[in-house]
Amino acid sequence: MKKLFMILFVITTLVLIVACGNDADTSETTDEGTNASDDVELKVFIDQPRFKTYYEDFLDGFTEYYEEENGITVRFQLEMPGPNEAAQILQTRLSSNDSPDVFTLHALNNIPVYDNAGYLEDLSDLPFVENLLDAPLNAVTRDEKVLAAPLETLYWGYLYNVDIFEAYDLEVPETISEMETVVETLSENDVTPFIRSFQERNIPQLFLPLVVGALAETENPDFFERMDNNDASLKEFEGFFDMMDIQNEHGTDRPFEIDGAQGSNMFANEEAAMWVQGPWYAESILASNEALNFRVAPLPINDNPEATLINASVSTSLAVSKDSDHKEIAKDLVNYFLESEASNALFQDLLFNPVSTKHDFEPFPWLDEAMEYVEAGRSYQDPPIPNAVKSESERVFQTYLAGSDSQDDVLEALDRTWEQSLALD
Amino acid sequence: MDTELATAKTKSNTFRFNKAKKKKCLSFLMFLTPAFLFYALFMLIPLIGAVYYSFTNWNAASQATRFVGLSNYIEAFTNDPYFKESMLLTIKYTAIVVIVQNVLALLIALLIEYRNRTRNLFRTVFFMPNMVSLIISAFMWSFIFTIVLPQLSEYGLSLLDQGWLGNPDVAFYSIIIVAIWRGTGYMMIIYIAALQGVPVHLKEAAIIDGASSFQNFIHVTIPMIMHAITICVFLTLNEAFKVFDVVYGLTGGGPGRSTQVVALNIFEEAFSGNFRYGYANAKSMILFVIILIITIVQVYVMKGKEVES
Numbered sequence: 001m002k003k004l005f006m007i008l009f010v011i012t013t014l015v016l017i018v019a020c021g022n023d024a025d026t027s028e029t030t031d032e033g034t035n036a037s038d039d040v041e042l043k044v045f046i047d048q049p050r051f052k053t054y055y056e057d058f059l060d061g062f063t064e065y066y067e068e069e070n071g072i073t074v075r076f077q078l079e080m081p082g083p084n085e086a087a088q089i090l091q092t093r094l095s096s097n098d099s100p101d102v103f104t105l106h107a108l109n110n111i112p113v114y115d116n117a118g119y120l121e122d123l124s125d126l127p128f129v130e131n132l133l134d135a136p137l138n139a140v141t142r143d144e145k146v147l148a149a150p151l152e153t154l155y156w157g158y159l160y161n162v163d164i165f166e167a168y169d170l171e172v173p174e175t176i177s178e179m180e181t182v183v184e185t186l187s188e189n190d191v192t193p194f195i196r197s198f199q200e201r202n203i204p205q206l207f208l209p210l211v212v213g214a215l216a217e218t219e220n221p222d223f224f225e226r227m228d229n230n231d232a233s234l235k236e237f238e239g240f241f242d243m244m245d246i247q248n249e250h251g252t253d254r255p256f257e258i259d260g261a262q263g264s265n266m267f268a269n270e271e272a273a274m275w276v277q278g279p280w281y282a283e284s285i286l287a288s289n290e291a292l293n294f295r296v297a298p299l300p301i302n303d304n305p306e307a308t309l310i311n312a313s314v315s316t317s318l319a320v321s322k323d324s325d326h327k328e329i330a331k332d333l334v335n336y337f338l339e340s341e342a343s344n345a346l347f348q349d350l351l352f353n354p355v356s357t358k359h360d361f362e363p364f365p366w367l368d369e370a371m372e373y374v375e376a377g378r379s380y381q382d383p384p385i386p387n388a389v390k391s392e393s394e395r396v397f398q399t400y401l402a403g404s405d406s407q408d409d410v411l412e413a414l415d416r417t418w419e420q421s422l423a424l425d
Numbered sequence: 426m427d428t429e430l431a432t433a434k435t436k437s438n439t440f441r442f443n444k445a446k447k448k449k450c451l452s453f454l455m456f457l458t459p460a461f462l463f464y465a466l467f468m469l470i471p472l473i474g475a476v477y478y479s480f481t482n483w484n485a486a487s488q489a490t491r492f493v494g495l496s497n498y499i500e501a502f503t504n505d506p507y508f509k510e511s512m513l514l515t516i517k518y519t520a521i522v523v524i525v526q527n528v529l530a531l532l533i534a535l536l537i538e539y540r541n542r543t544r545n546l547f548r549t550v551f552f553m554p555n556m557v558s559l560i561i562s563a564f565m566w567s568f569i570f571t572i573v574l575p576q577l578s579e580y581g582l583s584l585l586d587q588g589w590l591g592n593p594d595v596a597f598y599s600i601i602i603v604a605i606w607r608g609t610g611y612m613m614i615i616y617i618a619a620l621q622g623v624p625v626h627l628k629e630a631a632i633i634d635g636a637s638s639f640q641n642f643i644h645v646t647i648p649m650i651m652h653a654i655t656i657c658v659f660l661t662l663n664e665a666f667k668v669f670d671v672v673y674g675l676t677g678g679g680p681g682r683s684t685q686v687v688a689l690n691i692f693e694e695a696f697s698g699n700f701r702y703g704y705a706n707a708k709s710m711i712l713f714v715i716i717l718i719i720t721i722v723q724v725y726v727m728k729g730k731e732v733e734s
Contacts, residue, residue: 088696199591201679256591256680257571388698399681402593421699 197263563674
């Protein structure tokens with residue numbers, strides 16, 4: 001009996017090995033097949049399913065264009081997972097050698113990690129690079145190599161409802177004391193100051209880049225350097241929780257049952273005057289109430305008006321995989337995203353800001369004030385906080401806002417995760 | 426001469442016997458092989474892989490994986506407060522779910538057994554939650570918890586005005602409500618089947634001896650359905666320890682980590698934050714061993730209490 005089981009086991013392993021071997025063989029032969037014919041399939045991975053139709057139309061346009069120019073028919077296998085799962089799925093694909101040819105990543109968060117792991121193709125020679133605006137170009141450049149094409153740039157702090165502010169004669173607060181006055185005036189007039197939407201963990205998480213970014217820019221310029229040497233702590237930032245507390249004390253009800261979609265709906269229906277959230281919700285706000293007059297403003301962190309800054313960041317960017325079988329076509333596609341005539345229309349459809357001199361459309365009305373801040377130099381680049389620390393902050397901020405953790409617990413947990421993430425490389 | 430013949434005869438007998446045995450064994454193996462192949466392919470080999478990776482520092486991002494010995498296990502036991510908390514929460518969850526689900530299922534089974542005409546209807550109704558996919562029922566309930574119950578509370582049922590999923594103290598019990606709502610029907614079916622197998626003559630004999638219906642239940646019915654109790658406790662214990670989808674669908678472990686069960690803790694260790702696949706594998710090994718030990722002890726103890734009529 002034992003012998004038989006041994007034999008069976010050996011057979012199973014053999015079958016497995018043979019099966020795996022076969023797999024590799026077949027994939028090689030199909031590659032040759034595609035090279036011979038004029039039909040190429042590109043795997044494209046974009047983590048913005050809400051824009052599915054726009055991207056599909058754009059890719060169809062590329063197929064047409066490419067067939068005319070080069071006589072090659074490009075078909076697309078478009079994968080669009082939700083933003084919550086996207087990172088996991090992409091990471092699994094990359095590590096299992098099943099990488100998409102072109103994929104989106106977060107310029108500031110992911111480029112260093114993926115570049116160290118050797119997944120990113122150098123795009124410096126592509127024509128789009130020369131036309132990029134300075135801020136987005138800096139964000140996608142690492143060691144003087146351009147590793148991704150920026151799509152979505154963000155200028156954000158919090159959103160406020162202009163009509164409510166005007167109705168009570170309120171100025172956009174420049175310091176946290178002024179913010180308290182604003183909150184007081186609103187409360188006296190029975191207007192809820194803030195939307196609280198903490199069900200989606202990444203919304204309270206936004207405080208981390210806002211607070212750390214502004215304070216590191218003004219008070220603690222060598223913070224990240226020292227943090228990388230295990231020689232700093234988030235406890236250095238005084239008043240880390242001040243703004244979070246103000247929001248939490250003067251917000252709408254049932255925060256842990258309200259997600260981003262419901263929050264944007266509430267903001268659109270003027271249930272509160274402010275929402276600590278980026279303009280990436282503009283589209284869904286306008287879908288609920290087209291006439292809503294809102295603006296992006298910099299969030300005050302303390303009583304220093306110079307720390308009241310706009311967070312400027314490049315998030316969604318397109319990268320080409322180093323393992324791609326069709327690198328040249330993939331590169332042409334990335335270039336097409338920024339250089340073609342269709343690019344203007346795409347960026348406008350997706351409500352993205354211009355990133356290239358090729359883009360000749362006006363930014364959105366809600367961004368005009370924020371852009372003034374940026375042009376006046378009152379902005380900072382989204383701080384390089386490790387991904388792991390951000391996801392840890394999602395958890396611990398929720399716990400803090402629910403009243404279970406102390407401020408020290410939160411900062412210690414974040415420090416610990418930061419240290420661990422350094423130990424990984 | 427005689428003895429020689431006899432030994433030859435027995436030899437040929439044992440030979441024939443061996444041949445028959447071999448044939449039986451072969452057919453046994455032939456029936457087993459396809460199932461075993463699939464089992465090996467999808468369970469055994471990944472399991473071996475998981476054991477291996479639990480000794481490494483594998484994370485998805487870096488391509489260099491190092492062998493780190495037992496340090497993952499040591500960290501899980503000594504330096505991971507969240508793992509400990511989630512383990513305690515899971516034990517609490519398991520204790521409540523195993524007891525309530527089994528008591529409730531047995532109670533419903535008894536009540537249904539006493540009905541004559543509507544028996545089929547009730548059996549179907551109570552079993553129905555089991556036919557909805559768990560993740561869908563989680564979304565259904567999260568709609569009930571966040572929208573329906575707060576609306577109802579406006580009509581005088583102020584007790585219903587809770588942060589069912591948003592309040593860290595209440596969310597745990599919301600999860601238990603959904604888990605029990607879903608799991609009870611299945612256990613009930615097993616109990617009904619067992620109750621039908623209790624020999625009537627034993628009950629009648631007890632009645633003749635003057636036993637009340639409660640005594641009848643405790644001293645006749647319970648021992649006779651002990652085998653079903655063993656199975657049901659085993660199933661609920663096993664399920665409750667591995668609980669993932671209800672929690673994932675209802676609260677995602679939140680607010681904060683207040684409802685993070687072990688399986689979710691492992692999931693997050695692997696697929697968010699630092700993507701520590703190796704460490705997550707070590708933690709799932711620990712969970713596996715714990716479940717293994719507890720269920721073996723449970724089955725061993727309860728098997729000893731089973732009786733036959």
